[in-house]
């Protein structure tokens with residue numbers, strides 16, 4: 102396993118003013134016994150509502166925060182005591198901690214990072230040119246970082262996190278605030294990285310398109326605890342979201358009644374009907390075709406919005 106956490110915990114003591122002189126101490130269990138095992142090559146979405154404990158977990162996995170309790174190994178290393186070694190094995194893109202030098206052009210930051218990580222010149226040049234090409238960074242490589250758009254800077258951050266060839270990449274909200282084109286560029290790049298090199302990705306996101314595109318597995322946390330660990334399909338199944346079949350019929354007719362589906366919406370005097378699927382699609386399609394002359398049909402996947410809303414409510 103590339104990430105291994107057992108009963109991982111982090112408590113924060115929060116002091117709040119109560120009256121003029123008195124202060125009260127309150128303990129917040131930000132991460133409250135998380136178990137997590139991630140195999141090399143996985144793409145895992147670490148999801149949850151605001152304040153669920155996502156960032157705190159990532160900080161413990163990357164050696165930024167000391168856990169209050171629990172066992173944690175990342176790339177076989179103990180993150181805090183072996184942080185220097187771990188830094189060479191992992192990459193991290195956390196919005197609030199930039200790896201770039203603001204007054205320097207991107208190209209200079211990349212050159213400095215080569216020295217920081219002591220990467221060989223040939224390896225560095227190869228990886229850099231690959232990132233520049235895939236992320237289309239050529240036009241702004243010589244621009245000082247502070248003048249870059251958010252989307253351009255995020256591409257720079259991704260490159261900076263990858264120049265030392267990590268096998269594991271942590272990303273905290275990698276597409277937040279980006280324009281549509283940059284969002285797509287980042288998603289495409291990450292998917293390519295995973296496919297081409299088997300890089301393990303662990304990301305937090307609130308973006309549903311990120312989830313659909315990049316997270317083969319979803320680990321959902323709430324109040325510091327894991328409440329779901331599985332595929333998106335499993336999440337849909339668990340929360341009862343169903344695929345829908347929309348059929349266009351040749352002529353008006355009564356609501357369809359076929360095994361393996363329930364008719365939800367009837368429009369245009371029955372010419373168009375929406376059925377929620379409970380059984381296998383081919384059997385339902387065959388039954389519909391037998392019941393009425395079909396003109397057209399399409400399958401609508403369950404909306405991830407629905408399932409996430411149910412999860413948070």
Ligand SMILES: Nc1ncnc2c1ncn2[C@@H]1O[C@H](COP(=O)(O)OP(=O)(O)OP(=O)(O)O)[C@@H](O)[C@H]1O
Pocket residue numbers: 113114115129130131132149150151152153154155156157158
């Ligand atoms: N340094 C800190 N001191 C005190 N409390 C903290 C600290 N950091 C986080 N917390 C609290 O711990 C809980 C979890 O916070 P965390 O930032 O991990 O959540 P999150 O899931 O990343 O949220 P978001 O989606 O908003 O980023 C929250 O209640 C937060 O207020």
